[in-house]
Amino acid sequence: MSARAVTLLAALLAAFALAAPAAAPAQQRPDISAPSAIVIEASTGDVVFERKADEKRLIASTTKLMTALIALEGVALDDTLTVSPYNAAPAESVANLRAGERMRVADLLRALLLASANDAATTLANGISGSVPAFVREMNARAKELGLRNTSYDNPVGLDGPRNRSTARDLVRLALVLRRDDFFRETVNRPRAALQSGARKRTVLNRNRLVRDHAFVDGVKTGRTQQAGYVLVGSATRKGVTVLSAVLGEPGEAARDADTLALLRYGLGRYRRTTLVERNEVLREADLKYRDEQVDLVAAESVQRVLRRGERAQVRVLGAPAEIEGPTAAGARVGTVEVRVRGRTVARTPLITAAAVEEASLSERLSEVLSRPASLLLVALLLACTVSLVLLRRRVVQRAGGVR
Structure with missing residues (x-):
């Protein structure tokens, strides 16, 4: 091979190397401690990673996701409810609502979803269904309608109970339904919210610290009881891709948050919007x-x-x-x-x-018809017949003249 050919070949190989897309680095599966976990891509429902995702477990305050769904589907955000009496245990999360005060459903939901307020949950339950037991029946009926086969509720708050259980898979499926609601998506992505009750104002902080600390995290709900451990349903969006995760039974808040971040990053890294x-x-x-x-x-x-x-x-x-x-x-x-x-x-x-097509003119139609091979052949045949008829007529005329 000549030196010139070798040089040309090398240049071509270099061009191909530059043009070829770089292979995406292989992602290692997330190393997490959660005994039950899942992460899915939101638009397709693809399961990106799961571990014992169908194992029924206590779910603590992620119970309030169903409480929120019943409220969003059952009453208007501008409706006003009367706060119910609620005797909270020392470790319970509350917004310090006072029995008898009036608050809009929108603010009760902000207290429920951000501050995980048990007094807000009870007020919504009584205000919507007339009693907590009636509201819980609605929660269980809605879970059945949604196909959450491994989910059942004892209360709207998330306190430990023999039937207050769900799974990682059911929790992200429920979160997917909730994310269709604009108010829900906007609320769970806020670091804090101001609540109004008459002339009284309160500010509640989002207990999901990941929303405050990481711009790409945009929800959803934390939970914790002594028996359930630490629970978190998370969501994150980057470059048009949204993923949802759930971790259950974590030993502490740090492990819960670290595992959630690992799952969310893993999910986001495996998809692209195009x-x-x-x-x-x-x-x-x-x-x-x-x-x-x-x-x-x-x-x-x-x-x-x-x-x-x-x-x-x-x-x-x-x-x-x-x-x-x-x-x-x-x-x-x-x-x-x-x-x-x-x-x-x-x-x-x-x-x-892409553009309008005008009606063809008569001349265009005739021109197109005459340009066809069959049309040309027909014209030639007609012309030949005409010439033949003219010649025949002349002969007839000439013979007639000779007879005279």
Whole structure:
């Protein structure tokens, strides 16, 4: 091989090396101490990591997630409830609400979700269902409706009880449902909140310190009792990817927080949000009938999805016409763009015309018709027949003249 060829080959190899994407560093599975744990990706429900995720355990104040759901679904945020009497034990979390004072449901929920206030939970239960036992029946019925088969409740507060149990998997599934609510998402992502009751104001702090200390952590709820240990349902969002975690039975707050951070970071590192189809992206062309022109066929909307790192999606165009006849408006639907991931359709958007197609003129129609090979052959045959008829007529005329 010549020196010039060797140099060219080396340059090409270098170019390919620069162009090739760097391999993503392999992530080690999180080393955690929680006896029961899980982390999932929110948009797909993919389980990224789990450990005894279906083991029933005491769940402490993460019970209040269902209390919040019943309240969000059952009453308006601007409704006002009367605070119920509540005799708290020394170790219980309360917002120091006074029996008889009036407070909006929105503020009761902030006290419930941030300060984990048992007096707020009891007030919501009595105000919505008339009594705590009736409210607990609603909690259990809603858990059944949601398919939380390993979840049951004894109270709206989270105190230890023989039936007040759930699993890591059920807790993140419940958190997924709650995250559909804007008020819930905004509340659990706040480091603190101000509560108003008449002229009295209070400030409550979020017991989930991870929300205060880490910008990417955006929820959800802590819990702790002597029997349950430390519990935390967490959530985090980065670059359009959201993951949810749960750890149960932790020995302390430091272990609970460290394990939650490890799970959230592990989940976020394994996914990416990407644009699979751009709005107005040209995906096909169609010929214009009667003209030697084309019109672009484009996606009506962008399609974004969360994918596992290294995973690819398949984009298919369905029903696109090979030819379009005017008049057709710009943006007319002519097909469908389908996006599939792991063999499953995850999104569809219309395929539309990028520009209007005017109706063809008479001359364009005639020109197109005459340009076809069959038309040319027919014209030639007609011309030949015409010439033959003219010649035949002349012969007839000449013979008739000779007879005279």
